[in-house]
Amino acid sequence: MKKMLAIALLLAFTAGTAIASDTVVMKAKNGDVTFDHKAHSGIMDCKVCHGDAKPGKVELDKDAAHALCKDCHVKKSAGPTKCGECHKK
Numbered sequence: 087m088k089k090m091l092a093i094a095l096l097l098a099f100t101a102g103t104a105i106a107s108d109t110v111v112m113k114a115k116n117g118d119v120t121f122d123h124k125a126h127s128g129i130m131d132c133k134v135c136h137g138d139a140k141p142g143k144v145e146l147d148k149d150a151a152h153a154l155c156k157d158c159h160v161k162k163s164a165g166p167t168k169c170g171e172c173h174k175k
């Protein structure tokens with residue numbers, strides 16, 4: 087029992103420190119995109135976006151971002167798919 091609590095605390099601690107910020111604002115000239123990192127991390131594995139490597143900075147250009155973000159929203163019928171729903175001026 088004690089051991090399980092220790093593991094739970096350890097997991098909570100590492101998860102808390104691994105994520106630098108809850109929301110990330112991604113700059114785009116047609117309107118910045120506010121990405122809720124915490125909410126996404128809660129509903130999917132880190133690997134979905136960060137791959138097998140240790141999660142950290144991700145380089146996303148327009149095409150990579152649209153392929154990652156938009157395609158999943160379309161597939162799941164959840165999350166924004168229209169330009170203005172992500173790009174806010």
Ligand code: HEC
Nearest residue numbers: 112113114115119146147148151155156166167168169172
């Ligand atoms: C699911 C969210 C999402 C949707 C929907 C979306 N975008 Fe994006 N878009 C992004 C993200 C994230 C980036 C990358 C921002 C970065 O690299 O900092 C981006 C980048 C871009 C860029 C490059 C901006 C720059 O400054 O280089 C353009 C142009 C763009 N999108 C146009 C569109 C258009 C047009 C639509 C609708 C057809 C659209 N986007 C729909 C999330 C989205």
Ligand code: HEC
Nearest residue numbers: 104105106107110126127130131132134135141142143144
């Ligand atoms: C839906 C996609 C997605 C998921 C899921 C996700 N991340 Fe991220 N993560 C991103 C994006 C996008 C960035 C910001 C990229 C940038 O601006 O460099 C980021 C940034 C980070 C950073 C760097 C933060 C900084 O300020 O430098 C860390 C660390 C990180 N993520 C860890 C995690 C961990 C740990 C998980 C799983 C619990 C996770 N991420 C899940 C997309 C995701």
Ligand code: HEC
Nearest residue numbers: 119120121122126130134154155158159162164165166172
């Ligand atoms: C593997 C699937 C997946 C990926 C990848 C993904 N999303 Fe999402 N996203 C979702 C789902 C599912 C929701 C809806 C969550 C809900 O309604 O509770 C969502 C919701 C959102 C919302 C709306 C949140 C709100 O506060 O209403 C935004 C904005 C968003 N995503 C942006 C992004 C951006 C930007 C990326 C890429 C960096 C991304 N998403 C990558 C699945 C994904």
